[in-house]
Amino acid sequence: METFETLVRAEFAPENTYLNTASTGLVPARTVAAMRAAVESVAAGQPADMFADVEAARDSFARLVGVPGRRVAAGASVAVYSGLIAASLPQGAEVLTAEAEFSSVVTPFHVRGDLKVRAVPLERMAESVRPGTALVAVSAAQSADGRVADLEGIRAAARAHGARTYIDASQAAGWLPLEADAYDYVSSVAFKWLLCPRGVAFLVVPEDLGGLTPVFAGWVAGQEPWDSCYGPVEELAHSARRFDESPSLFSYAGARQSLALIEELGVANAHAHDLALADRFRAGLHALGHEPIPAPGSPIVSVPELGRLQPDLSRAGVEVSDRAGSLRAAFHLYNTAGDVDRLLDVLSG
DSSP: OOOHHHHHHHHOOOSSEEOBTTTOOOOOHHHHHHHHHHHHHHHTTOOOOHHHHHHHHHHHHHHHHTSOGGGEEEESOHHHHHHHHHHHSOTTOEEEEETTOOHHHHHHHHHTSSSEEEEEOGGGHHHHOOTTEEEEEEESBOTTTOOBOOHHHHHHHHHHTTOEEEEEOTTTTTTSOOOGGGSSEEEEESSSTTOOOSSOEEEEOOTTGGGOOOTTOOGGGBSSGGGOSSSSOSSBOSSGGGGOOOOOHHHHHHHHHHHHHHHHHOHHHHHHHHHHHHHHHHHHHHHHTOOOOOOTTOSEEEETTOGGGHHHHHHTTEEOEEETTEEEEEOOTTOOHHHHHHHHHHHHO
């Protein structure tokens, strides 16, 4: 019987100490094989049915976040889906965001030019929802430092004031158990903690489709896509598929395999594994006299003023990020206690 550890070891064999999942997740061996087979099928003039991979990936992501597949749109970019939501808001609507939020989440609301975008500290988001707030847009976990939003508090405050909620789960999906049904919209790229190739992203919408207009609809948004190739699409999909972007098929051929692996391993198991490693790193930092940015319950650890060490760490075979001068390490299911100790050892030297 395969265990969490044996499954992971069969899929990943990095040649360095890779602690940078918050930038890009490692791609499993099964995903590499699937993409290679897909590319070779096209080279041979016998293209595989990669649209079936899109549907399998959609359904897998839906199961991971607890919603039916009909509520999930498949695309390539969180920014596109943020723009879709921004386009649905009436002139003058107030959008509440977190200070220093990731740009793909908030920029589309700013470029509208006729919305009131208000940014507050992450810790004050729930208390800052007020009458007249139309939408609360926030990442479940912050990219720069891993701080986790008070999602339950934000949801309750938004409901109390009649506001919709938009959660970007790009730095959470894959390690944080998340029930997307609790929010109006949930987006996520899949090339980080979900271990997919770049070019895969998802959007969860309500059963009633959330009042969104499919402003970038193409043939894949048709109820019968292959009958929707010429002229305006006469009948849009009755599901969230009306918000699909034309898919990057090779990426989705791989994504199907990556998401299946996450399902096999279990998000709850990844959560426990990742947080144990992050806590081990925080304890080691304290012993070395360093104070990380407080981010309890997160596998992302950010240490102020140590970002300058990133090039030296990379040369030593340890991959982390420099984010605004802070060293950012991210611990995921393929990491071990030995990886944590290796990073601490290099930092102590």
